[in-house]
Amino acid sequence: MSSVHEASLHEDGEIITRREGEIFVIGLNRPAKYNGFTPKMLREMAAAYTAFEADEGARVALLYAEGKHFTAGLDLPKVAPLMGDNNLLVEPGQIDPCNNVPPYRSKPVVAAVQGITYTIGIELMLAADIVVAASDCRFSQLEVKRGIMATGGATIRMVERAGWGNAMRYLLTGDEFDCATALRFGFIQEVVEPGQQYAAAKAIAERIAAQAPLAVSATLLNSRISIEQSPAAAVAAFHPTQKALMKSEDVKEGVQSFIERRAAKFKGR
Known part of the structure; x- marks a missing residue:
């Protein structure tokens, strides 16, 4: 439709x-x-x-x-x-x-x-x-x-x-x-x-x-880096990006939802 x-x-x-x-x-x-x-x-x-x-x-x-x-x-x-x-x-x-x-x-x-x-x-x-x-x-x-x-x-x-x-x-x-x-x-x-x-x-x-907004954006950015710069540049961004994401509330919610076996409710922060 x-x-x-x-x-x-x-x-x-x-x-x-x-x-x-x-x-x-x-x-x-x-x-x-x-x-x-x-x-x-x-x-x-x-x-x-x-x-x-x-x-x-x-x-x-x-x-x-x-x-x-x-x-x-x-x-x-x-x-x-x-x-x-x-x-x-x-x-x-x-x-x-x-x-x-x-x-x-x-x-x-x-x-x-x-x-x-x-x-x-x-x-x-x-x-x-x-x-x-x-x-x-x-x-x-x-x-x-x-x-x-x-x-x-x-x-x-x-x-x-x-x-x-x-x-x-x-x-x-x-x-x-x-x-x-x-x-x-x-x-x-x-x-x-x-x-x-x-x-x-x-x-x-x-x-x-329904997914974690910060992680979605990070995934888009890393994929763009791989295409526009190089796979090596994307790999170089893995650690700093993941380190930043690990400080987010969404990661805590993702882990907790896994423990409680429920759908996560992400807030994008």
């Missing part, structure tokens, strides 16, 4: 946000145009991710889209005049939804995608931490067909996950690929029946939200 929100009447669409318990929900809302991103939506997306990062009660974000399709990509007639500007997606100090430039988010994002998932849609899901896809997804990183280059991270993350040849097969042709291919390449983690992607992604988000 999607959400109870009705389609936006604003021709340039909108990014809608809401809290569902400890989950910060971020929705693309321009279904009449296949959720094609306008400059307004790009800026609102950065604002939404920034609000998620600042919300101390939000432990995980859930990214989804209203309608039958996740997104057809950028609405080029509206976005093209701005392309090349450094602030197209994010203003200084904001969180980049594609997680390419600092400040980086410290909390996880789970994405639910369906139908047409093109260009920035792929880059947003690759920037997320876990992706659930409806089996009707159609993926394409088709910038080369428009005379431009993907600049949201696809040239990095597609190669990183799929390998050079597999990534180039689709980056250089702009050809569509299906869920089976996306799953094989590690672009998505789970495939469900159309209409079930939101519920499945939310279930994963709820499981993440």
Whole structure:
């Protein structure tokens, strides 16, 4: 299912946000145009991710889209005049939804995608931490067909996950690929029946939200260090990170819940 929100009447669409318990929900809302991103939506997306990062009660974000399709990509007639500007997606100090430039988010994002998932849609899901896809997804990183280059991270993350040849097969042709291919390449983690992607992604988000927030953030950071610096740098951070975590109330609660054989109630401190 999607959400109870009705389609936006604003021709340039909108990014809608809401809290569902400890989950910060971020929705693309321009279904009449296949959720094609306008400059307004790009800026609102950065604002939404920034609000998620600042919300101390939000432990995980859930990214989804209203309608039958996740997104057809950028609405080029509206976005093209701005392309090349450094602030197209994010203003200084904001969180980049594609997680390419600092400040980086410290909390996880789970994405639910369906139908047409093109260009920035792929880059947003690759920037997320876990992706659930409806089996009707159609993926394409088709910038080369428009005379431009993907600049949201696809040239990095597609190669990183799929390998050079597999990534180039689709980056250089702009050809569509299906869920089976996306799953094989590690672009998505789970495939469900159309209409079930939101519920499945939310279930994963709820499981993440139930874990110790400081440990979740530390795990994200250490994994990023391994990729962006080196495995050795990540190993070097093991001891100081664990030492800091051991001083937290959450560790005490984790140990006590183990002793009492009950679910832990973490507070993030």
